[in-house]
Amino acid sequence: MEIEIVDFIVKVAACVCGKDGIISQAEEKAMLNLIILEYPNYPLERFNQALDEFFDETLQIEDYLHKLARSGLNPFIINICELSASADGLDIKENIALHKVKLILGSEI
Amino acid sequence: MSHFADASPDPKSHIKTLMRIGYTMPSAVSDILDNSITANAKNIEIHSLPGFKEPNISILDDGDGMSPEELIQNMKIGCKDPSDDRERGDLGRFGSGLKTASFSQARKLTVISKKEGEPLCAAVWDIDRIESENAWCLEILDENEVKAHPLLLLGSKKESGTQVIWEKLSCLNKTNHSLDDETIMASNLSELGNYISLHFHKFMDGKNKRNFSINNAQLQSIDPFMTRSPGYQEGRSEKLRCKGGYIEINTHVLPHFKRMETIPLERLGGANGIVQNQGLYIYRENRLINAGGWLGLAKTSQLGALARVEVNVPSSLDQEWATDVKKSSLQLPPRIKKELRKFLADPIKRSKRVYTYRGKQDKANKYWNIQENENDKTISYQISAENDFLIDIFRVIPKEQKSQLIKYLGQLAENLPLNHIYEKMSESPRDIDQESVTDALLEAIMSRVFEEEINE
Numbered sequence: 001m002e003i004e005i006v007d008f009i010v011k012v013a014a015c016v017c018g019k020d021g022i023i024s025q026a027e028e029k030a031m032l033n034l035i036i037l038e039y040p041n042y043p044l045e046r047f048n049q050a051l052d053e054f055f056d057e058t059l060q061i062e063d064y065l066h067k068l069a070r071s072g073l074n075p076f077i078i079n080i081c082e083l084s085a086s087a088d089g090l091d092i093k094e095n096i097a098l099h100k101v102k103l104i105l106g107s108e109i
Numbered sequence: 110m111s112h113f114a115d116a117s118p119d120p121k122s123h124i125k126t127l128m129r130i131g132y133t134m135p136s137a138v139s140d141i142l143d144n145s146i147t148a149n150a151k152n153i154e155i156h157s158l159p160g161f162k163e164p165n166i167s168i169l170d171d172g173d174g175m176s177p178e179e180l181i182q183n184m185k186i187g188c189k190d191p192s193d194d195r196e197r198g199d200l201g202r203f204g205s206g207l208k209t210a211s212f213s214q215a216r217k218l219t220v221i222s223k224k225e226g227e228p229l230c231a232a233v234w235d236i237d238r239i240e241s242e243n244a245w246c247l248e249i250l251d252e253n254e255v256k257a258h259p260l261l262l263l264g265s266k267k268e269s270g271t272q273v274i275w276e277k278l279s280c281l282n283k284t285n286h287s288l289d290d291e292t293i294m295a296s297n298l299s300e301l302g303n304y305i306s307l308h309f310h311k312f313m314d315g316k317n318k319r320n321f322s323i324n325n326a327q328l329q330s331i332d333p334f335m336t337r338s339p340g341y342q343e344g345r346s347e348k349l350r351c352k353g354g355y356i357e358i359n360t361h362v363l364p365h366f367k368r369m370e371t372i373p374l375e376r377l378g379g380a381n382g383i384v385q386n387q388g389l390y391i392y393r394e395n396r397l398i399n400a401g402g403w404l405g406l407a408k409t410s411q412l413g414a415l416a417r418v419e420v421n422v423p424s425s426l427d428q429e430w431a432t433d434v435k436k437s438s439l440q441l442p443p444r445i446k447k448e449l450r451k452f453l454a455d456p457i458k459r460s461k462r463v464y465t466y467r468g469k470q471d472k473a474n475k476y477w478n479i480q481e482n483e484n485d486k487t488i489s490y491q492i493s494a495e496n497d498f499l500i501d502i503f504r505v506i507p508k509e510q511k512s513q514l515i516k517y518l519g520q521l522a523e524n525l526p527l528n529h530i531y532e533k534m535s536e537s538p539r540d541i542d543q544e545s546v547t548d549a550l551l552e553a554i555m556s557r558v559f560e561e562e563i564n565e
Contacts, residue, residue, distance in 0.1 A: 020444030021429060023350040055352035091447075 135304035140210035148172030174269035215275030340364025353425025416456035
């Protein structure tokens with residue numbers, strides 16, 4: 001596992017869930033569960049650090065996805081975005097962001 | 110071609126604007142306390158020294174203190190950029206609090222400070238001088254002048270600390286018919302004590318405890334949620350991750366008024382205060398900013414009086430929450446409003462339940478119930494409405510007689526000879542015989558009816 005790749009996956013999911021500047025507990029928990037299921041060795045500290053970095057960075061969803069372009073993990077990325085964002089109900093902004101992820105990755109699936 | 114002209118504010122007019130920024134005396138002092146906490150002070154003392162011709166207020170702390178250069182820098186109005194990121198626990202924001210808060214309450218501000226290993230230093234803003242000179246002239250005292258200052262409390266023995274002195278007080282609001290200065294000051298300080306005890310209550314307990322005192326009287330925290338009172342209910346909580354940390358939301362339901370202890374109830378403003386101050390309690394870095402009110406998210410109601418929603422916000426979100434210079438108000442961002450709405454229904458519903466709870470009901474037997482009301486602290490014996498025999502009677506008798514019977518049963522229960530029963534049960538319980546009362550009753554009614562018929 002390339003740990004930086006997982007960091008970027010976390011940040012893409014954070015982009016979808018945290019469109020308004022906050023990520024709810026349910027969303028964060030869903031995100032973490034899915035990450036741990038797929039990458040059991042990914043440390044919790046790293047997960048927290050990735051989310052903290054996300055709030056301090058000005059990168060857009062496209063920028064993060066660009067870094068994941070050749071990862072071959074598109075189904076997992078779409079899945080984590082969809083499940084974590086809908087953990088406490090999918091609002092309009094989250095839905096638009098999710099659609100964007102699907103649109104960008106869809107052409108490569 | 111366009112050109113630029115110097116349009117910097119006139120000091121004389123500008124200072125008048127700064128004096129009317131809208132602080133109250135407690136909110137102004139709180140702004141100074143914010144600085145003390147940020148400077149890692151463990152002991153913060155407020156003094157109003159007696160024996161002077163003019164009243165004065167001193168706020169003394171044992172925090173990090175300032176060097177002479179830092180003091181001059183911090184005496185400048187707007188000495189910090191509001192958009193700069195602040196460290197966690199830093200309660201400042203605009204770099205204006207010390208000055209604007211002080212100018213709103215006093216015409217003379219003296220700051221005496223000492224940093225570890227540095228000499229005592231002091232600087233004075235005097236509004237009278239600013240107005241007469243029409244210039245921002247900050248007076249810097251030399252060491253001897255500082256040591257000879259009549260209001261100096263910050264001893265040279267103390268390793269570090271800061272003393273803020275307010276003189277020429279404008280906060281006393283004196284009119285021709287006002288009470289004397291000392292009486293007004295005593296009343297102001299009492300109000301200030303309550304304000305600090307509530308707004309800084311999270312700094313008064315726990316591992317990061319600080320000591321606050323007014324004229325050497327230690328202040329005790331006021332817990333707006335009464336978490337240690339019997340009957341307190343803790344509700345849902347949630348942590349929302351955001352820039353710079355978490356927004357924490359906790360819901361609380363206070364115990365019913367009747368179960369509250371007298372002193373905490375009085376300190377929270379009595380029953381009226383409890384009703385008026387229901388709602389959101391928003392903390393910025395553990396300092397209470399908004400004490401109650403639903404900020405448009407719910408309606409204030411008598412039944413919702415016991416509901417409280419605690420929101421803890423990091424200072425990194427100041428811009429999104431539109432924190433003002435006084436740090437006494439803020440605006441909820443739309444997403445937070447949406448999140449908070451999810452939390453309001455539960456404490457309000459539970460507050461209503463506490464209010465309307467009539468206590469537990471036990472069956473004494475199939476004819477009598479015992480009602481214990483925990484809120485009113487009362488016990489009453491009531492005729493059971495679920496008795497099969499009574500229900501059968503109600504089914505067959507006409508409507509008019511039903512109301513007569515209800516009235517009679519009500520009177521019967523109200524007039525239960527409890528004292529008499531208690532007395533006899535205590536004296537001679539074995540003599541009481543209720544087994545043959547039905548026959549006796551029947552006999553008495555029959556003989557009365559028979560008598561009436563003969564008379565007719």
